[in-house]
Amino acid sequence: MDRIVLNDLDAVMAISRRGTFRAAAIDMGVSTTALSHAIGKLEAGLGVRLFNRTTRSVSLSDAGKLFVEQVGPVLQNMHDALEIVRSQRETPTGTLRINAAPFAAREVISPLVFEYLRRFPDMHVDLVTEGRLVDIVAEGFDLGVRIRDLVPTDMIAVPLGNAQKYAIVASPEYFRCNAKPMVPPDLLQHKCVRVRLPDGSVFRWRFEKNGEAVQIDVDGPVTLDEASLARAAVLEGVGVGCFMERDVLADINAGKLVRVLEDWTVPLSELCLYYPGRRNLSAGHKAFIALARELGHRGAGQKNGVSPIEL
Numbered sequence: 001m002d003r004i005v006l007n008d009l010d011a012v013m014a015i016s017r018r019g020t021f022r023a024a025a026i027d028m029g030v031s032t033t034a035l036s037h038a039i040g041k042l043e044a045g046l047g048v049r050l051f052n053r054t055t056r057s058v059s060l061s062d063a064g065k066l067f068v069e070q071v072g073p074v075l076q077n078m079h080d081a082l083e084i085v086r087s088q089r090e091t092p093t094g095t096l097r098i099n100a101a102p103f104a105a106r107e108v109i110s111p112l113v114f115e116y117l118r119r120f121p122d123m124h125v126d127l128v129t130e131g132r133l134v135d136i137v138a139e140g141f142d143l144g145v146r147i148r149d150l151v152p153t154d155m156i157a158v159p160l161g162n163a164q165k166y167a168i169v170a171s172p173e174y175f176r177c178n179a180k181p182m183v184p185p186d187l188l189q190h191k192c193v194r195v196r197l198p199d200g201s202v203f204r205w206r207f208e209k210n211g212e213a214v215q216i217d218v219d220g221p222v223t224l225d226e227a228s229l230a231r232a233a234v235l236e237g238v239g240v241g242c243f244m245e246r247d248v249l250a251d252i253n254a255g256k257l258v259r260v261l262e263d264w265t266v267p268l269s270e271l272c273l274y275y276p277g278r279r280n281l282s283a284g285h286k287a288f289i290a291l292a293r294e295l296g297h298r299g300a301g302q303k304n305g306v307s308p309i310e311l
Contacts, residue, residue, distance in 0.1 A: 006075075007028075008038050009071060009075050010028065010075070011028065011035055012068070012071075015039070017139065021035055021058060027140060039051065048061070049061050049063065050063055050064035091283070092120045092286075093122040093123060094123065096123060096142050096282075096285060096288060097140060097142050097143075098125065098127045099129075100127065100144065100145035101130075101147075102130075103244040104146060105127060105145065107271055108273075109127070113125055115291065119291065130198065131198035136276070137276050148272045149268075155275060155277070158273040158289065159272055163270050164270070165267050166206070166243065166244065166265045167243050167248050167252065167265065168187075168205070168259065168264075169241055169252065169258060170190075170237075170240040170241065170257065171234060171236070171258070172255065180260050184216050184264055185216065187205065188218070190239065190240050191221055191238065192205075192241070193220055193234055193238055193240070194220055195223070195227070196224065204217050207261065208266045221239065222239075227247055235251065240260075
């Protein structure tokens with residue numbers, strides 16, 4: 001059979017991990033057709049089918065399950081070995097994959113990611129934002145960005161010093177017609193813009209003051225699953241909304257939104273960069289963390305509208 005290349009093995013693992021050829025092709029930066037052709041050629045060379053394919057689904061065959069079980073660890077060891085070699089480079093090159101919650105990505109995109117790309121033009125950053133919490137190792141990411149409470153205990157966490165906080169807001173027009181809520185239960189008398197979480201549940205608004213915690217299941221005319229859509233609805237006067245403070249701070253300062261119940265919204269966990277505890281990080285990986293440290297020491301985070309980053 002023809003010589004098997006590393007990319008072909010990575011392709012099998014990507015499809016197994018992502019569940020579809022299309023998602024795996026996106027991760028690998030190739031077309032679905034090219035990926036399908038590569039897998040077909042690999043299967044022909046091995047003389048077995050690795051995947052059971054229908055028009056609606058893809059699943060591992062018995063041979064495919066054996067492949068993932070036996071080849072997967074060996075393949076990871078090969079990548080680790082290559083990473084050790086790459087870590088000796090003085091100039092970072094390659095791709096750094098980062099998974100972050102949408103609001104977290106907005107926090108780090110300017111002070112870290114863009115500056116990183118300016119300093120290391122040979123690097124490519126693949127930043128994926130999603131609300132669901134993923135296993136960054138299983139999903140093939142180098143780094144994650146989440147609030148500290150969501151960082152897995154087996155990861156190395158790097159505090160970014162950005163305390164997060166919710167903001168309850170509505171448009172001035174809305175409050176001209178409706179009395180401002182003074183305590184959280186007052187929200188039950190208001191039209192609210194509800195947000196659906198990635199797991200399908202509706203987000204319940206959480207408050208705390210003087211040790212008293214309150215959770216409100218608000219009601220309203222619309223339920224959305226994306227923060228920018230919810231913000232647009234609130235700006236249009238549809239109702240009251242609950243957002244991460246950073247997402248609506250500019251609107252509040254510009255007078256487009258009015259904030260209420262601020263004394264009931266307490267700081268949440270700080271934002272953290274996190275990654276698995278590997279002893280030999282790639283040069284690009286180490287450079288990203290070093291840049292975060294430098295920006296923190298210089299206070300560049302404050303200049304960009306976030307708290308200083310401390311490692």
